[in-house]
Amino acid sequence: MDNLNLLLDGFATVVSPGNLLYALIGVLVGTAVGVLPGIGPAMTVALLLPLTYGLSPTGAFIMFAGIYYGGMYGGSTTSILLNTPGESSSVVTAIEGNKMARSGRAAQALATAAIGSFVAGLIGTVLLVVLAPFVVTFALSLGAPAYFALMVLSFVAVTAVLGTSRVRGFASLGIGLAIGLIGLDSVTGQQRLTFGIPLLADGVDVVVLVVGIFAVGEALWVAAHLRRRAAEVVPVGRPWMGRDDWGRSWRPWLRGTALGFPFGALPAGGAEIPTFLSYVTEKRLARRPEEFGHGAIEGVAGPEAANNASAAGSLVPMLSLGLPVNATAAVMLAAFTQYGIQPGPLLFEREPQLVWALIASLFVGNLLLLVLNLPLAPLWAMLLRIPRPSLYAGILFFASMGAYAVNAQSLDLVILLVLGLLGFAMRRYGLPVLPLVIGVILGPRAERQMRLTFQLSDGAVGGLWSEPVAVGVYVLVAGILAWPLARWAMRRRRVAPTAEPVGAGRS
Amino acid sequence: MSRLARRLEGRSELGVALLLLVLGAVVLIDAARIGTGFTQRGPVGPKAVPVVVGGLLVLCAVLLAREVLAGRRGEAEGGEDVDRGHRADWRTVLLLVAAFAADIALIEPAGWVISGTVLFWGSTYALGSRHHVRDLAVAVALSLVTFYTFAIGLGINLPAGILQGIL
Known part of the structure; x- marks a missing residue:
């Protein structure tokens, strides 16, 4: 019950007028920027970082909570109203959502997305409250070897599970780890990869990195392939749902939440897999499966809930272990380090007020989103008509402002441009950007834990697996790495004897 | 082809x-x-x-x-405003990089209001907008608003440059 008291204290902090205003601004601006086409949740948080620079950590975190949920929600509006495929986490919502919108049911699609997001966000945040303290207790019992193993798992999971090409994933991870090396060695203070430039001794600032890779890289990439004619926007009135829509939506919301949360909490979970699974599940369970492909409301309700629940789920490892599992969490982590705050188990001990205020503001932000977004939907739809030159010019403008404001160094802008060009090249050649970002953020910390491990074991390699948790994690890592090999072997064995039908594909 | x-x-x-x-x-x-x-x-x-x-x-x-x-190429990324059907438009990208470089060169000597205006207006031009006057007005307004809210209102580091004393 101790945690409940802390949570109530958190609510007391958030409900003060000043902090409530921060939450409101966060939700509004987060949704508005998230709605803009071409801007995903990660870029939303990255671009809005400067807004919080002048605030106290508590105020900043409260605003972040609003921006985080707002940005997530904004993306689904875009994918329903805009007649094009969008970013990966809302692709599935777009399948049925856009069909609904074009057949005149945009209001219902937006309503089921908004209410489903609220339900999933609420349940997800409750689960976060329940689970995080357990994970923290568990995490506090871990030593350096187990931490290092968990970080290796994060690297391997984001690299090998997501994306289509492992080589490209590992290449991206390698680039990220190399960028993470820039600066002074944390143990001996020797310079690495600084090329004699004094300003590089502090390393590449994580904010500059995420803004460069997500905002500048994306803007340049879109600029090179900008649609000649902007995509068509479906007009919409105020979202509402009839009785029948409620009846068809509530089960998918709950099932979507159940799928989304655990996937969000796993390393490399992300929203892609659970939203897709939710879509398939709803299609199979629907009373009228023939409606799928022509705008079935279940196909919006389920994936949207899964998307938001996974956003809440990803906060569990981020806050309690300090491990970001998706791009948005990585940007949030970058924002925290900006305040000299290191997410991880110790955060709950050292800064309980801050953590619980953040969690309380997730509840508040979630409620504000529901209240605001139903009436404001027509306004958001107008944002989709913004002329594309102004939109992408604005992204570069705010990216440059945010990156300069970090250290007031024009060198940071040079780094920003270089990273932007790198992000452009990576998008062009199908290198995933997430492993790079995770590599930069976790690389230096993994190195510290690894060296600590060897100090403890006095140089013996066995020190790496001197904890049972570490052993378990390495088995998992080996499993992930060996999976394609195993599948290949199985397929060979099955095909070889007879031509019997192979099972219904991989799950 | x-x-x-x-x-x-x-x-x-x-x-x-x-x-x-x-x-x-x-x-x-x-x-x-x-x-x-x-x-x-x-x-x-x-x-x-x-x-x-x-x-x-x-x-x-x-x-x-x-x-x-071996012929296995990476798949380029999609997006709401991305049309992978046509070839990369290098002119736009180069012009954007030029606008960004101008921003880098100008931000400290001339200040954020000027460098930001150049960056925004240059980018809209690069991206094919032909409403030059409107874009310039938006660029100036955006630079001024961000300067006042962020540098003066929130105390964030944005240089005033040659306009020091006027702003």
């Missing part, structure tokens, strides 16, 4: 492999330069991780080159 063009298209990804190779080499050379002596504390020094990372990059370079030569 002619066969030559298709082969060139496929080959450009080898540039990525080359980049990885160069990056790996830089990391390895830099690691070799790090002296390990009395400063080293613990069994693993500051060299170990750079060597591993450099090795990983070189390995990826080789494997990627093999993939590309």
Whole structure:
């Protein structure tokens, strides 16, 4: 019950007028920027970082909570109203959502997305409250070897599970780890990869990195392939749902939440897999499966809930272990380090007020989103008509402002441009950007834990697996790495004897 | 499309492999330069991780080159405003980079209001907008509003430059 008291204290902090205003601004601006086409949740948080620079950590975190949920929600509006495929986490919502919108049911699609997001966000945040303290207790019992193993798992999971090409994933991870090396060695203070430039001794600032890779890289990439004619926007009135829509939506919301949360909490979970699974599940369970492909409301309700629940789920490892599992969490982590705050188990001990205020503001932000977004939907739809030159010019403008404001160094802008060009090249050649970002953020910390491990074991390699948790994690890592090999072997064995039908594909 | 063009298209990804190779080499050379002596504390020094990372990059370079030569190319990313149907518009990208470079050159001597205006207006021009006057007005307004809210209102580092005293 101790945690409940802390949570109530958190609510007391958030409900003060000043902090409530921060939450409101966060939700509004987060949704508005998230709605803009071409801007995903990660870029939303990255671009809005400067807004919080002048605030106290508590105020900043409260605003972040609003921006985080707002940005997530904004993306689904875009994918329903805009007649094009969008970013990966809302692709599935777009399948049925856009069909609904074009057949005149945009209001219902937006309503089921908004209410489903609220339900999933609420349940997800409750689960976060329940689970995080357990994970923290568990995490506090871990030593350096187990931490290092968990970080290796994060690297391997984001690299090998997501994306289509492992080589490209590992290449991206390698680039990220190399960028993470820039600066002074944390143990001996020797310079690495600084090329004699004094300003590089502090390393590449994580904010500059995420803004460069997500905002500048994306803007340049879109600029090179900008649609000649902007995509068509479906007009919409105020979202509402009839009785029948409620009846068809509530089960998918709950099932979507159940799928989304655990996937969000796993390393490399992300929203892609659970939203897709939710879509398939709803299609199979629907009373009228023939409606799928022509705008079935279940196909919006389920994936949207899964998307938001996974956003809440990803906060569990981020806050309690300090491990970001998706791009948005990585940007949030970058924002925290900006305040000299290191997410991880110790955060709950050292800064309980801050953590619980953040969690309380997730509840508040979630409620504000529901209240605001139903009436404001027509306004958001107008944002989709913004002329594309102004939109992408604005992204570069705010990216440059945010990156300069970090250290007031024009060198940071040079780094920003270089990273932007790198992000452009990576998008062009199908290198995933997430492993790079995770590599930069976790690389230096993994190195510290690894060296600590060897100090403890006095140089013996066995020190790496001197904890049972570490052993378990390495088995998992080996499993992930060996999976394609195993599948290949199985397929060979099955095909070889007879031509019997192979099972219904991989799950 | 002619066969030559298709082969060139496929080959450009080898540039990525080359980049990885160069990056790996830089990391390895830099690691070799790090002296390990009395400063080293613990069994693993500051060299170990750079060597591993450099090795990983070189390995990826080789494997990627093999993939590309075998005809397995990376898939370009999609998006709401992305039309992968037409070829990359290099003129736009170069103009955007130029606008950004102007921003970098101007931000400290001339100040954020001027460099931001140049960046925004230059970018809209690069992206094909032909409403020059309207874009300029938006650029000036945006720069002024951000300067006042962020630099003066929130106390964030944005230089006033030559307009110091006027703003």
